[in-house]
Amino acid sequence: MADDKDVKNLLEHLVKNLLPEDVEEIELRNVTIGLDELELDLKTVAQTLPVEIWKRVFKPKVEEEEREVEVPEYEPPVEEYEGCVAEVQIGATRSDGGSRDRVVVLGGERAYFPFEESRPNPPVVTFDVFDTPDVGIPGPIREELGDVIEDPVDWARTVVKRYGVDIVTVHLVSTSPKLHDAPVEEAMKTLEDILDAVKVPIIVGGSGDPEKDVEVFVRAAEVCEGERVMMSSINEDMNFERVVEAAKKHGHVVLTFAPVDVNLMKSLNKKVLNRGLSKEDIVMDPTTCALGYGIEYTIDVMTRIRLAALKGDEHLQMPISSGSTNAWAAREAWMKDESWGSREYRGPLWEAVTATTVALCGADLLMMFHPWAVQVVMEAMEYMAEGRVTGDAYVTDVIA
Amino acid sequence: MAQLSAMDVYNLLPKANCGACGCKTCMEFATKLVNREAKPEDCPKLDDESLEKLQELLAPPIKELTIGEGDREVIVGGDEVMFRHELSFFNPPPVFVTVYDDMKEDEIAGKTEEIQEFQVERVGEVLKLDGVAVVSRTGNPEKFARAVEIAVERSEDLAVALITTDPKVMEAGLDVFDERPLLYPATEDNIEDLAKLAADVDCPLGLHARDVEDLVPLVVEAQQYTDDLLLDPGTEFGSHDVVSTTDKLAEIRKAAIEEEFESFGYPTLVTTFPYAFLEDNHVKAARRESYLASACVLRYADLLIMDTVEPWALLPVLTQRQCVYTDPREPQEVEPGLYRIGDPDENSPVLVTTNFTLTYHCVAGDLESADVDCWLLVIDTGGLAVDVSVAGGQFTGEAVKEVIEETGIKDNVEHRVLVIPGKAAAVKGDVEDATGWDVVIGTQDSSELPEFLEKEGLLRIDE
Numbered sequence: 106m107a108d109d110k111d112v113k114n115l116l117e118h119l120v121k122n123l124l125p126e127d128v129e130e131i132e133l134r135n136v137t138i139g140l141d142e143l144e145l146d147l148k149t150v151a152q153t154l155p156v157e158i159w160k161r162v163f164k165p166k167v168e169e170e171e172r173e174v175e176v177p178e179y180e181p182p183v184e185e186y187e188g189c190v191a192e193v194q195i196g197a198t199r200s201d202g203g204s205r206d207r208v209v210v211l212g213g214e215r216a217y218f219p220f221e222e223s224r225p226n227p228p229v230v231t232f233d234v235f236d237t238p239d240v241g242i243p244g245p246i247r248e249e250l251g252d253v254i255e256d257p258v259d260w261a262r263t264v265v266k267r268y269g270v271d272i273v274t275v276h277l278v279s280t281s282p283k284l285h286d287a288p289v290e291e292a293m294k295t296l297e298d299i300l301d302a303v304k305v306p307i308i309v310g311g312s313g314d315p316e317k318d319v320e321v322f323v324r325a326a327e328v329c330e331g332e333r334v335m336m337s338s339i340n341e342d343m344n345f346e347r348v349v350e351a352a353k354k355h356g357h358v359v360l361t362f363a364p365v366d367v368n369l370m371k372s373l374n375k376k377v378l379n380r381g382l383s384k385e386d387i388v389m390d391p392t393t394c395a396l397g398y399g400i401e402y403t404i405d406v407m408t409r410i411r412l413a414a415l416k417g418d419e420h421l422q423m424p425i426s427s428g429s430t431n432a433w434a435a436r437e438a439w440m441k442d443e444s445w446g447s448r449e450y451r452g453p454l455w456e457a458v459t460a461t462t463v464a465l466c467g468a469d470l471l472m473m474f475h476p477w478a479v480q481v482v483m484e485a486m487e488y489m490a491e492g493r494v495t496g497d498a499y500v501t502d503v504i505a
Numbered sequence: 506m507a508q509l510s511a512m513d514v515y516n517l518l519p520k521a522n523c524g525a526c527g528c529k530t531c532m533e534f535a536t537k538l539v540n541r542e543a544k545p546e547d548c549p550k551l552d553d554e555s556l557e558k559l560q561e562l563l564a565p566p567i568k569e570l571t572i573g574e575g576d577r578e579v580i581v582g583g584d585e586v587m588f589r590h591e592l593s594f595f596n597p598p599p600v601f602v603t604v605y606d607d608m609k610e611d612e613i614a615g616k617t618e619e620i621q622e623f624q625v626e627r628v629g630e631v632l633k634l635d636g637v638a639v640v641s642r643t644g645n646p647e648k649f650a651r652a653v654e655i656a657v658e659r660s661e662d663l664a665v666a667l668i669t670t671d672p673k674v675m676e677a678g679l680d681v682f683d684e685r686p687l688l689y690p691a692t693e694d695n696i697e698d699l700a701k702l703a704a705d706v707d708c709p710l711g712l713h714a715r716d717v718e719d720l721v722p723l724v725v726e727a728q729q730y731t732d733d734l735l736l737d738p739g740t741e742f743g744s745h746d747v748v749s750t751t752d753k754l755a756e757i758r759k760a761a762i763e764e765e766f767e768s769f770g771y772p773t774l775v776t777t778f779p780y781a782f783l784e785d786n787h788v789k790a791a792r793r794e795s796y797l798a799s800a801c802v803l804r805y806a807d808l809l810i811m812d813t814v815e816p817w818a819l820l821p822v823l824t825q826r827q828c829v830y831t832d833p834r835e836p837q838e839v840e841p842g843l844y845r846i847g848d849p850d851e852n853s854p855v856l857v858t859t860n861f862t863l864t865y866h867c868v869a870g871d872l873e874s875a876d877v878d879c880w881l882l883v884i885d886t887g888g889l890a891v892d893v894s895v896a897g898g899q900f901t902g903e904a905v906k907e908v909i910e911e912t913g914i915k916d917n918v919e920h921r922v923l924v925i926p927g928k929a930a931a932v933k934g935d936v937e938d939a940t941g942w943d944v945v946i947g948t949q950d951s952s953e954l955p956e957f958l959e960k961e962g963l964l965r966i967d968e
Contacts, residue, residue: 174729177768179721182759219748220756241949283930313931342898364897365889392893396799397627397824398863399890401831404803405590412588434892436867436950437820444625446817450792458799458821461747465803481796488748495716495749498742500690503782504668505644 183221188417190214190469191384192226193424195272195358196306197333202356205332206304209272211388211469212424217415223492228464230483231272231308232264233430233474236287236295237279243433245452249476258298265303268479274308274337274472275299280321281312289320293328300332308335308360315343326351337426338362338390341373349380358386360426365392365402367409371420384422388470393427395435396459403427404466411467424469429460453477461485509562511535517559519550538563540834541595566762567807568771569596570733572636572709573664574684579635581735581807582772587762590833597830598802599635600822601666601687601810603778606652607642613652617659619814625823628866632823634663638687638810639678640778641669646677653681666711666810672698679706687711687808689774690737693719696726704730711774715739717756724768735774735808742783746797750775751804758805772807781812791818798822803829837862838888843912844869847878851919852965854879854958856947857905857936858926859886859894868951875955877964880917884908891928900929902939909940920966924958926951 192213197203213225235242236257247254253263261273275296279287300307309325311318322336326348336352338360339345345359352359361377363369370391377387391410394403407425414422432438438455441448456478460471464486471486473479488494515535526547528534537543538559545551545559569583579599586592602620604613617637625632637656641649649669657665666687667678672695675688679702689711691699696712703710710731714720717738727734738753740746754773761769777794784790795818798809802825813819831837841860846869858868860883872879884904886894894900905923909915921942925933927949937944948957958964 174725176722176725177766179718179760179766179768180764181717181756182764182766184759184763218755218759219752340896362896364893366897369897392896394890394893396821397828399828399837399861399893400825401589401828401833404829405588405833408588409590436952437824440950440952444816445820446815448817450788450815451817451820454792454795454799454817454821457796458825461796461800462803462825465747465751465800484744485747488745491745493749493752494741494745495739496741496743496745498779498783499715499739500713500737500776500779501670501692503642503779504690505641505671505674 181220184216186216186415188415188419188422190411190414190424191387191422193358193385193388195308195333195335197331197356201333202331203333204300204304205306207271207306208333209306214411214415214467214469217411217467219489219492224489226469227488227490228469228471228486229271230460230471230473230479230486231274232261232268232270232479233274233276233310233472234260234264234299235276235278236292237285239284240276240278243439243452245439245448246433246475257295258302261299262302264476264479265305268476268483270305270479270483272306272308273299273303274310276310276312277321278310278312280317281314282317283314284312286317289317289324292321293324296325296328300329306334307332308337310337315340319344319347322348323351326355326357329357330355333357335360335388339373339377341369345373345377346380349377349382352386353381358388360388360390361423362390363392365394365399365406367391367406367413367421370406370410371418374420374423378420384419387423388426389421389423390426390428393429393431393459393463393468395432395438396455396462397435397437398431400459400462403463407463407466407468425463425467426470427460427463427468427472429456429463429471429473432456432459457481464489509539511539514538514559514562517555517562518548519555521550523550525549540592565595566765566770567758568732568734570709570735570772572599572666572685572687572808576662577664577684579664584758584805584807585762587759589829593832593834594830596807597826598807598809599664600798600819600826601636601638601664601808602634602814603638603640603668603781603810603812604652604656605640605642606645606648608652610651610655613655614659616814617656617663621660621663623814623816623819625816625820627824627827628863630827632827634814634819636664636666636687638666638668638778641671641674641678644669644671644674646674649674650677650681653678657682668810670695672702675699675702679708683708685709687735689713689735689810691723691727693723696723700727700730703727703733707733709733709735711735711737713737713739717753720757721768724771728768734771736769736771737774737776740776740779740797740801742779742793746793747800750797751800754801754805773805774808774810775801775806776810777801778810778812787813791815794818795821799825802826836888839865839883841883841885841908843908843914843917844881844883846872846881847876849878849880849917851917852967853918854924854963854966855882855914855918855920855922856880856924856954857882857884857929858951859884859889859891859900861886861888861890861894864890868954871951871954877955877958879958879964880914882908882912882914882923891926895929895931900932902932902935902937905936906939909942918966922963922966924963 190212196205196208216222238254253260277292279285335358340362438452453475518531565585567584583595690713741749760766780790791813886899924947
């Protein structure tokens with residue numbers, strides 16, 4: 106019986122002497138190997154062969170073995186959607202008959218996830234400005250913003266200059282009969298002063314009083330003629346038809362509001378559309394519940410609204426706005442509690458996480474007011490339009 | 506993927522309607538199986554073959570697997586939908602926190618204890634951390650083994666992850682602790698060694714690639730040895746972290762669930778701890794970790810490995826997890842009605858709130874911890890919070906009137922004064938008109954209520 110060594114020698118000999126370099130296979134004819142029994146353990150034999158010979162003799166077989174484990178072809182699961190979200194412009198430059206030096210465009214999505222298609226316009230952060238500090242502005246925001254909150258014009262000017270926000274929301278809360286019951290004309294004066302002081306587009310916020318807000322918005326539509334502002338917001342509990350008429354007449358945008366319910370949102374949009382505004386004139390607010398205070402409802406409602414829009418539901422194909430400042434309704438955002446750690450960091454994170462969560466679910470406009478949160482979120486949202494980026498640091502760089 | 510129907514499941518059941526599983530009929534049991542409210546093993550009449558078929562049919566597209574054993578066990582994965590409203594998400598992502606083998610021994614011990622003891626209470630639930638991840642920074646097997654030893658000694662019910670790219674170092678760690686720790690990261694450079702090792706010791710293996718498609722060959726290679734895998738498509742760091750990382754995770758999840766791409770049918774893993782080395786101070790690092798991890802909890806992270814133990818940084822993450830993993834099929838409501846707080850009598854105040862679970866727990870908790878004796882009237886807002894239900898028209902005078910009549914509170918107190926939440930100030934008039942009671946507007950937040958009641962002389966109402 107031949108041992109491994111003999112076979113090795115035989116193979117080596119055959120390969121070296123009989124095989125020209127470019128021959129991949131040999132067939133032995135008329136060769137007699139005088140052995141009673143031949144037991145070949147090819148593996149053992151192969152291991153003892155010089156590498157270059159081993160490769161020449163066994164390569165085809167080894168290649169076949171490797172091919173057994175097939176790597177499946179991967180295609181990113183990009184879905185083709187039937188519908189898309191309308192693009193809504195807020196603000197008007199001189200050429201459009203306004204006096205803003207830039208405009209903001211919201212919406213336009215044709216897909217749900219960035220890997221399917223990045224957003225044509227990134228979610229936009231609007232800085233909240235209140236026309237009176239007497240509305241319970243959370244301590245951490247007061248500390249951060251300082252004296253500017255005493256004067257809305259100063260407040261607006263400062264946030265545009267200091268944080269580079271693209272749009273400002275002026276909440277005319279002083280008009281509330283429950284607060285100062287300020288006359289509409291007084292609020293209009295503030296509005297005009299802010300339009301003069303900053304050149305970014307403006308959102309006009311009411312006080313939440315269903316009667317007074319109609320008066321405020323109707324008048325604001327005249328005062329802001331040509332500027333294409335957004336009226337924030339109209340709902341079923343008010344005479345919203347008058348606001349819609351005024352917006353139509355003077356070329357503004359309306360924000361429709363419904364309390365965390367897809368069908369209520371849809372039905373209000375339908376009514377507004379029937380009154381002659383188009384999808385390009387409407388933004389919708391399906392309510393933002395703060396992190397820890399029902400954000401899961403908002404996650405579901407915004408997701409369902411956006412998916413419906415992409416499936417082609419025309420009554421839901423508007424950009425989505427989020428009152429992300431609602432994050433401060435969560436006691437975890439503002440309350441001093443040692444077991445929760447420093448509230449200096451907790452509050453702004455609460456706002457940033459709330460805003461980012463809703464943006465990932467579909468929100469296009471984020472109403473915010475803590476400077477740190479505003480900056481972090483503005484920076485992050487750019488990538489919703491830019492698309493996925495891979496960086497240069499990974500976990501393997503910091504471990505052994 | 507087409508949603509599994511109860512009928513598909515029913516056809517595999519014995520159709521005996523024997524009731525042994527606790528359901529009246531096999532059809533009811535089938536529905537529960539589809540909704541994941543029951544398990545195939547609950548049916549005693551299934552033969553082995555049918556049981557296996559059923560398990561296969563019901564297996565979620567994202568594999569469910571365990572890390573750790575006994576008290577240290579955590580479950581990850583198991584999801585079958587893209588969005589929580591389509592069914593529910595299952596198995597809230599465990600949060601592991603790191604210790605490093607280049608730390609001093611007492612520091613490793615101290616941090617492990619902090620991880621073990623961390624807890625915060627929210628909405629009647631205690632939020633805790635789930636695991637300790639021992640990371641090799643030295644590449645020295647002895648040092649790593651010692652760190653693992655300390656981390657295991659100083660923890661009781663934490664799952665363990667061993668983190669090193671070096672198979673030798675990994676082996677040293679496994680020599681100390683081999684009760685199913687997570688081994689991570691297997692990369693293109695060490696995949697064969699780590700996959701073999703994971704198979705030998707029967708431990709789950711975390712794969713790491715820098716992008717989604719690079720994971721595919723790693724999965725295929727690993728599958729030759731083991732099927733207990735977690736996928737990390739490369740957590741991103743920098744201002745693009747949130748969008749890029751969540752986008753990779755979404756892509757993986759969509760491929761697995763909607764395209765049934767089997768290589769991605771595993772839970773995912775996100776590491777935010779590298780921020781501790783990439784940012785120049787610990788506050789910046791913890792902020793960034795918190796922000797990124799919170800977003801990934803929303804978007805398909807099945808396990809998180811973080812560095813920070815700062816409560817302010819962990820609270821948003823754990824809160825997000827609590828919210829996102831709430832079962833949407835169960836309303837977040839408490840029973841409307843009359844609740845006694847402390848030991849109230851006929852002169853105790855009557856407070857009104859809504860039946861949203863969170864609202865109720867906040868209000869009741871604040872009153873109880875301040876030892877206030879009072880009556881709490883919980884109205885039915887369909888589980889909505891105060892501000893939302895005021896805006897949405899569920900918090901109305903009529904709703905308050907209804908609960909006053911149903912509970913017979915009039916017999917419990919001699920006065921006729923209601924304290925409503927500050928956020929319901931807008932419906933004060935409506936409540937007065939509907940009920941005929943005097944209405945006092947309370948505070949914006951219930952934490953301020955005890956002091957308010959005291960100051961306004963409302964703790965005893967003598968008319």
